[in-house]
Amino acid sequence: xxDVVMALGWNYVSTVASEGSYGEKGVDAFTQxxxxxxxxxxxxxxxxxxxxxxxxxDKIIRLLLDTHHARxxxxxxxxxxxxGILNASKRADLVGHFLWIxxxxxxxxxxxxxQLEDTAVGAVTILPKRTTISGFDAYFTSRTLENNRRNVWxxxxxxxxxxxxxxxxxxxxxxxxxxxxxxxxxxxxxYEQEGKVQFVIDAVFAMAHALHNMxxxxxxxxxxxxxxxxxxxxxxxxxxxxxxxxxxxAGTAVTFNRNGDAPGRYDLFQFQRNNVTGPGYRVIGQWxxxxxxxxxxxxxxxxxRNVPSSMCSLPCQTGERKKVVKGMSCCWHCELCDGYxxxxxxxxxxxxxxxxxxxxxxxxxxxxxxxxxxxxxxxxVIPVFLAMIGITTTIFxxxxxxxxxxxxxxxxxxxxxxxxxxxxxxxxxxxxFLMIARPDxxxxxxxxxxxxxxxxxxxxxxxxxxxxxxxxxxxxKKSVTTPRLISPTSQLAITSSLISVQLLGVLVWFGVDxxxxxxxxxxTLNPVHARGVLKCDITDLQIICSLGYSILLMVTCTVYxxxxxxxxxxxxxxxxxxxxxxxxxxxxxxxxxxxxGTAQSAEKLYIQTTTLTxxxxxxxxxxxxxxxxxxxxxxxxxxxLNVQKRKRSFKAVATAATMSSRLSHKVSERPNGEAKTxxxxxxxxxxxxxxx
Numbered sequence: 001x002x003d004v005v006m007a008l009g010w011n012y013v014s015t016v017a018s019e020g021s022y023g024e025k026g027v028d029a030f031t032q033x034x035x036x037x038x039x040x041x042x043x044x045x046x047x048x049x050x051x052x053x054x055x056x057x058d059k060i061i062r063l064l065l066d067t068h069h070a071r072x073x074x075x076x077x078x079x080x081x082x083x084g085i086l087n088a089s090k091r092a093d094l095v096g097h098f099l100w101i102x103x104x105x106x107x108x109x110x111x112x113x114x115q116l117e118d119t120a121v122g123a124v125t126i127l128p129k130r131t132t133i134s135g136f137d138a139y140f141t142s143r144t145l146e147n148n149r150r151n152v153w154x155x156x157x158x159x160x161x162x163x164x165x166x167x168x169x170x171x172x173x174x175x176x177x178x179x180x181x182x183x184x185x186x187x188x189x190x191y192e193q194e195g196k197v198q199f200v201i202d203a204v205f206a207m208a209h210a211l212h213n214m215x216x217x218x219x220x221x222x223x224x225x226x227x228x229x230x231x232x233x234x235x236x237x238x239x240x241x242x243x244x245x246x247x248x249x250a251g252t253a254v255t256f257n258r259n260g261d262a263p264g265r266y267d268l269f270q271f272q273r274n275n276v277t278g279p280g281y282r283v284i285g286q287w288x289x290x291x292x293x294x295x296x297x298x299x300x301x302x303x304x305r306n307v308p309s310s311m312c313s314l315p316c317q318t319g320e321r322k323k324v325v326k327g328m329s330c331c332w333h334c335e336l337c338d339g340y341x342x343x344x345x346x347x348x349x350x351x352x353x354x355x356x357x358x359x360x361x362x363x364x365x366x367x368x369x370x371x372x373x374x375x376x377x378x379x380x381v382i383p384v385f386l387a388m389i390g391i392t393t394t395i396f397x398x399x400x401x402x403x404x405x406x407x408x409x410x411x412x413x414x415x416x417x418x419x420x421x422x423x424x425x426x427x428x429x430x431x432x433f434l435m436i437a438r439p440d441x442x443x444x445x446x447x448x449x450x451x452x453x454x455x456x457x458x459x460x461x462x463x464x465x466x467x468x469x470x471x472x473x474x475x476x477k478k479s480v481t482t483p484r485l486i487s488p489t490s491q492l493a494i495t496s497s498l499i500s501v502q503l504l505g506v507l508v509w510f511g512v513d514x515x516x517x518x519x520x521x522x523x524t525l526n527p528v529h530a531r532g533v534l535k536c537d538i539t540d541l542q543i544i545c546s547l548g549y550s551i552l553l554m555v556t557c558t559v560y561x562x563x564x565x566x567x568x569x570x571x572x573x574x575x576x577x578x579x580x581x582x583x584x585x586x587x588x589x590x591x592x593x594x595x596x597g598t599a600q601s602a603e604k605l606y607i608q609t610t611t612l613t614x615x616x617x618x619x620x621x622x623x624x625x626x627x628x629x630x631x632x633x634x635x636x637x638x639x640x641l642n643v644q645k646r647k648r649s650f651k652a653v654a655t656a657a658t659m660s661s662r663l664s665h666k667v668s669e670r671p672n673g674e675a676k677t678x679x680x681x682x683x684x685x686x687x688x689x690x691x692x
Contacts, residue, residue, distance in 0.1 A: 001074060001101055002033045003291040004124060004268065005040060010310040011330045013072040014044040014064055018081045023047070026076035026103055041312065041330035043070035048081045057088035064098065072099045072310035075106065082112040086119045095119050096301030099308055104128060107195065108269055108281040117279045120271045122300045129265035129286065130195045131250035137193055141186040161189045202248040210240040264289070272299045319362030321349050337362045340527050355519070357527040370519055370532040372438050379606040380436045383613035387432035390621055394426045397628045400635060409631050409642050414465065416488045420495055421461040421623065427454030428620035432613040444515040444536035449506055451543070455550035455616065458623060460498035463553050464491050466560035466577055502549050513537075520605065533605050540596070543612070551588060557581050580626045584619050591615040
């Protein structure tokens with residue numbers, strides 16, 4: 001019965017037993033086996049008392065319904081109790097709800113299910129494998145009250161079989177007819193050989209063989225029972241019984257195991273309703289040490305072919321764990337392994353490693369896909385477009401300057417520092433491609449080198465220019481002596497010194513923390529959207545530190561641009577440089593809050609990369625547009641203006657500086673237009689008074 005329950009996939013069953021050794025011991029044995037096997041829970045274990053009333057069966061049905069998922073009911077009960085249970089089920093209108101598993105007391109009997117066939121449909125019963133014993137039918141049907149007086153129970157059987165009354169002490173009602181004694185078994189009543197006849201015969205022979213073997217061992221010289229046998233005791237006789245071995249009445253071997261049990265051989269039946277043959281028991285398998293069950297031959301209430309469920313809880317879906325109800329191992333709640341957890345086993349969810357996420361059915365972990373900024377991404381398209389325009393323009397300007405290298409405008413702009421500045425601008429555009437390229441050790445190395453180098457070269461050149469102008473006019477206010485280090489060679493040396501500080505810092509950075517790539521995993525609430533972003537092992541702080549020196553040069557250059565804002569336009573590029581630095585400061589002041597304000601964003605890397613590259617592109621474009629494009633415009637479209645003017649000696653510069661200082665406070669005393677006019681007139685007079 002346990003094997004049948006397990007084969008049908010049921011794990012939540014109830015038991016009902018008739019009071020007495022057969023029913024109670026049968027249920028106890030089933031319960032113990034269920035504990036040993038595991039995975040089967042007893043929902044309820046109910047007992048039918050010996051002095052039961054019809055209402056007791058109704059109460060049992062109500063109790064069984066309290067655990068309505070336990071549809072399978074194991075019955076160890078007498079015929080009358082089985083019939084009472086089926087009747088109560090029918091009264092409760094629960095035909096087809098319960099799935100009965102009957103012991104051999106039910107077997108293939110018709111008496112328990114007479115006129116209750118619809119309630120019994122689907123019931124699985126067992127019966128020891130039996131064989132009809134030839135000759136027994138002739139013997140038993142010939143038994144009468146006269147020739148079978150030795151059997152003290154035969155008279156009671158006679159009354160029950162023929163439904164009559166033999167004597168006044170009979171249990172039959174007074175209204176019952178009196179037996180004539182001429183009734184005949186099988187003629188005046190239905191007769192079918194009892195299935196256990198074979199086992200009764202074999203039991204008698206087992207006792208005979210045991211006594212024979214005992215007599216042969218204890219007193220072989222005597223015949224019959226000897227004194228040694230009488231003193232042997234029951235335990236010794238039991239050992240002889242368990243050791244017998246002979247061919248039984250059905251031709252099969254009769255032996256006993258160490259527990260005293262004979263080999264189990266059972267036939268399995270199911271009560272089915274067939275439209276052709278009508279209701280009846282049908283063989284669906286057998287059990288001989290192991291179960292052989294023909295599932296395709298089984299039929300359930302309502303004509304169903306699929307096995308009905310008798311489970312406390314339905315199986316959990318894939319990716320869910322069982323949370324077992326305390327004290328009931330067959331009942332559980334299903335909980336989804338949510339977030340980054342996967343189903344480790346039936347009862348446990350485990351978190352995936354940091355670089356992994358659960359697969360679609362949450363049965364295992366898979367690696368989080370690793371991405372990087374792609375060239376076709378909107379975050380990359382705009383910076384690349386700006387950089388390509390900037391590189392093209394820079395190359396055009398550089399080519400123009402090289403071609404017209406000896407013209408007055410190019411020479412007057414300070415050719416050496418102009419080319420250095422153009423190189424820095426070019427590198428500012430180039431860094432865009434390094435920032436978007438897929439990171440590896442080489443790309444990360446070049447990023448470290450060129451991230452701040454382009455800006456450093458640009459602002460070092462501009463700082464050197466503005467510092468030169470500032471020193472010239474400051475010195476001119478004091479004397480006509482030429483300041484030191486204003487020659488082109490000196491300017492290049494100063495610029496190179498400033499740039500070398502940036503390169504030295506990069507070299508130290510390489511030594512302390514060699515370049516490498518890392519994966520920044522972005523975890524989302526939905527693991528499906530999780531991703532790993534491949535990037536260089538450069539922190540936000542390191543980026544700011546790398547740009548910090550260039551920003552320092554930019555701020556210093558801006559300070560000098562402010563100090564030289566009053567210098568006449570005829571003598572230098574102070575005002576274009578000033579406008580360039582003011583605009584650049586605004587660009588980088590906007591960059592800082594955007595860069596750090598997106599630190600917690602899911603698109604952090606993309607936003608910061610785009611912001612950084614666009615800021616560098618804009619800085620380079622401002623310098624290129626304000627400092628070079630006016631000169632290129634004159635060189636190409638107005639070559640008549642690209643002529644040499646009168647040379648200005650340092651004395652003229654000093655005079656201009658003095659006049660500028662004197663006239664500067666006249667602005668507050670006169671209208672703006674008048675002050676400006678006088679200043680310009682004085683400047684022109686000074687220019688004309690010097691050699692060309």
